[in-house]
Amino acid sequence: MKRGHHGRVVLCAFHYNRMMRILELFSGIGGAAAAAKLSNVGEVVASVDINERAATVLRANCSHPVFVREMESLDDKWFEDWHADIWWASPPCQPFTRRGNMRDFNDARAKPFLNLIDRIDRLGPPRIALENVPGFERSQTASRLRQTLANAGYKYQEHLLCPTQIGIPNRRRRYYLVAATGGLECAPAPISPEPRTVSEVLDRHSEDTRWRCDELAVKQETHRKYESAISIVEREDDAAVTSCFTAAYGRSYVRSGSYLRTATGVRRFSPSEVLSFLGFPSSYVWPDEISITAAWRLAGNSLSVPIVANVLASFIEAEQL
Numbered sequence: 001m002k003r004g005h006h007g008r009v010v011l012c013a014f015h016y017n018r019m020m021r022i023l024e025l026f027s028g029i030g031g032a033a034a035a036a037k038l039s040n041v042g043e044v045v046a047s048v049d050i051n052e053r054a055a056t057v058l059r060a061n062c063s064h065p066v067f068v069r070e071m072e073s074l075d076d077k078w079f080e081d082w083h084a085d086i087w088w089a090s091p092p093c094q095p096f097t098r099r100g101n102m103r104d105f106n107d108a109r110a111k112p113f114l115n116l117i118d119r120i121d122r123l124g125p126p127r128i129a130l131e132n133v134p135g136f137e138r139s140q141t142a143s144r145l146r147q148t149l150a151n152a153g154y155k156y157q158e159h160l161l162c163p164t165q166i167g168i169p170n171r172r173r174r175y176y177l178v179a180a181t182g183g184l185e186c187a188p189a190p191i192s193p194e195p196r197t198v199s200e201v202l203d204r205h206s207e208d209t210r211w212r213c214d215e216l217a218v219k220q221e222t223h224r225k226y227e228s229a230i231s232i233v234e235r236e237d238d239a240a241v242t243s244c245f246t247a248a249y250g251r252s253y254v255r256s257g258s259y260l261r262t263a264t265g266v267r268r269f270s271p272s273e274v275l276s277f278l279g280f281p282s283s284y285v286w287p288d289e290i291s292i293t294a295a296w297r298l299a300g301n302s303l304s305v306p307i308v309a310n311v312l313a314s315f316i317e318a319e320q321l
C-alpha cells in the first residue's frame with residue numbers, strides 16, 4: 001500500500017514489463033475496460049455483451065472491438081483466438097438477489113454464467129476475475145464455480161469490497177473473485193482516486209449540458225411522499241456518502257440511489273454524475289442517442305472502476321513478488 005500526503009491512499013503506478021490481454025465478458029458499458037486503464041495491469045482486447053445500447057456507449061469510449069452477442073452462442077475457438085491473459089466477467093446478478101427471487105441456477109438468467117463455468121473448465125484461461133452481488137458466495141452456482149476452479153488447479157480468493165473502504169462517497173458492496181493458475185497477491189492492492197466528496201463529483205460536471213434540469217428534478221409532491229424513505233445528500237457535506245445507484249434509478253424512487261438537495265428543491269444525480277461516483281474518467285461520453293433513462297439503467301448496472309482496478313492488481317502484484 002502506498003500513502004500520499006494527508007495519509008491518503010494513492011493510485012499505485014505499476015511497472016510491469018508486459019500489458020496483460022483482458023477479455024471483458026458481460027461488458028455492459030465497459031467498467032472493467034476503464035478499470036484496466038486505471039490499474040495499468042493490461043488492456044481489454046475485446047468486449048462482449050448481449051445489449052446493443054451498452055455496446056453503443058462502450059464503442060463511443062474505446063478503440064477495441066465490442067461484440068453484441070449472446071455469450072453462449074460463441075464457440076470455444078472465439079475465446080481461444082484472443083489469447084487472453086485474464087478473463088473478466090460480470091455475469092447477470094438477478095438469480096442471486098432477493099428481488100430476483102434467489103432462484104440461483106434454476107433461474108434462466110443464470111444460463112450464461114453456467115455456460116461460462118463450463119467454458120472455464122474446458123479452456124482453462126490463465127487468470128479469471130469476476131464480480132457479482134453479495135450473497136452470490138452462498139449460492140449453488142458459487143459452489144459449482146469453486147469446485148470447477150479447484151479441480152482445474154486454480155488458486156482463488158474471494159472478497160466483499162465496497163468503494164467506501166477506499167474513501168469514495170458511494171456504497172456499492174460487491175462480491176469479487178480472482179483465480180489464477182500461478183500466484184495471487186493475498187489481498188487487492190488499495191487504489192483510491194478521486195472523487196472523495198459529493199462536491200468533487202459535482203465539480204467534475206459543472207460544464208455538463210448533456211442532461212436538462214427538468215429531467216433531473218424531483219417533483220415537490222413526490223419528494224414529500226418519499227422523503228422519509230430516500231437518501232438525500234448535500235453538496236456542502238464532505239462526509240456524505242451516497243447509496244448504491246441501481247439500474248432502477250430514474251424509474252423507482254426508493255432503494256435505487258441518492259438524491260441531491262439544491263436551493264430550489266431536490267434533484268436526481270445525472271447519469272454522468274453517477275459515473276463519476278463509480279470512478280469512471282470525466283472524459284467518458286454518453287452518445288446522443290442514449291436517453292437519460294437508458295443511461296441511468298446502464299450506469300446502475302455497471303461497477304466501481306477503482307475497486308475493479310484493485311481487484312485486477314491482485315494479479316500483477318503477485319507476479320512481481
Ligand SMILES: C[S@@+](CC[C@H](N)C(=O)[O-])C[C@H]1O[C@@H](n2cnc3c(N)ncnc32)[C@H](O)[C@@H]1O
Pocket residue numbers: 026027028029030031032048049050051054069070071072090091092093112298301302303
Ligand atoms: C451486471 S451487468 C455488467 C455490467 C458491466 N460490468 C458494466 O461495466 O457496465 C450484466 C451484463 O450481462 C449482459 N448479459 C446478460 N445476459 C447475457 C448473455 N447471455 N450474453 C451476453 N451478455 C449478457 C447484460 O446485458 C448486462 O450488460
